[in-house]
Amino acid sequence: MTAQQKTTVYNVPSRMSSWQKTYPRYISVVSIGCLLLLWELICRAGLVSTLFLPAPTQILTALFIMIADGEVGLSLVASLYRIFLGFVCGSLLGLAVGLVTGTSALADRVGSPLVNALYPIPKIALLPLFILWLGIGELSKVTMIAMGVFFPVAMNTYSGVKNVDTLLIKVAVSFNATWGKIMGSVVLPNALPMIFAGLRLAAGTSLLLLVAAEMIAAQVGIGALILHYGDLMITDRLMAGVIVLSLLGLIFNLLLQYLERKAVPWKQ
């Protein structure tokens, strides 16, 4: 070895940074803005027919006109009524069935095969049957939405109840907790995160079923409105309806997220 060998400096690179990188929130807004701008330019340049793809400004104008003459409001009220009623009934029933089948061994044996057999049926296929049974009115549509909401909520509640830590049950039993106390203070809180995951799944399903039902059998409603303007080939109004739907879904999700943060404060 020579006494003075040449050496260099090696800086240890920060190797996790590409996995932990974060970007500010406005990036999303800017990117969506760019996309809309591109869309607008393509339409203005006349590259596609506005019948097939109306420009964003055109859609927005159509939306404002429809809001102003009360058309959107009317449809929205009808749709909200159906989805709200269907969602509340379906999720309450799903919650009850999930809790009972999850805790009682007998109910599990009786109910679970039934739930598992009915779950994969596309609920929209049942609409003609429901119309036959319940008439063409609101009840058949609400029932179908409730069915669509029921299954994800019931199944998620069931697994949330099933995976409760036996140690926590043991703790509760060691303090002589009653059955009701164990259900309310241990089993239900333990299942809450799963229940909310089920509710969010159900929110998507309910919107889907709402539009499908309104397209098949309704005079008013967002689904009926979209179908109506589709038949007339008035695409800007059709797209305005789609935007209302997308906003509806977004608000629905935000509402559930807000409720979840309130109900599950121990998971930041």
Place this chain on the structure above:
Amino acid sequence: MKLTIEAVSKTFVNQRGKSLSVLEDIDLTVNEEEFVALVGPSGCGKSTLLNITAGLLEPTSGSVRFLDVAPGCVPRHAIVFQETGLFPWRSVEDNIAFGLECLGMEKAEKKERVKHFIELVGLRGFETSFPHQLSGGMRQRVGIARALAIEPDLLLMDEPFSALDAQTRTIMQEELVTLWEKTRLSTLYVTHNIQEAVMLADRVVLLSRRPGKVSKIVTIDIPRSERELPCYAETIAEFIREIWEHIAKDARAALLEVEE
């Protein structure tokens, strides 16, 4: 009031029908205001015995009972579990209040009691924290406060400090001594740490390796609060050596069994 465990045996039968004898013919008494430590190698059935004592597990044979019970009084157990068992969805104060809720205590009294025990275990300022926001030692203290809050007739503790680091553990041991002197609850304390058993207990009960049997009972006749003093260091060391020699053979055999 005192607790007696009479001729308790426990055999587990697994799904394939193979049976495993875990406890054999255990006789044990915990007298009023006595601190009994249960020491034994890993897997000898300490947790099983504790669960049986608390009525959370059925013994295959034998019985557990309280003697000299005042008429009309239902003895209460409280357990501090090996894995804390705090409710993740309850804040510190609500965790401590759980046992009181089960007793149907009214609101004002409950609040008062919870406050007292939060102060006793030194958790003031953390009342509304959730368990995941606490350190391991703090969590264990919540578990202890929750057990003490119902003012039990018998306190059962299953290696409450086993998940803690050595320093915290020593501090918690000292705290437990002070706490215990304040409450003087009849206590059955499970540990595999001999030094801990000698520092805390009036009597140390040694369990042999599977099937667990009581193989020796050592009475530690030094006042608890003076065991830290240098003048007793030698006597303490002698107790530890005596117990260690008694169970070393068992412990080595247990290790070999695991390695097989």
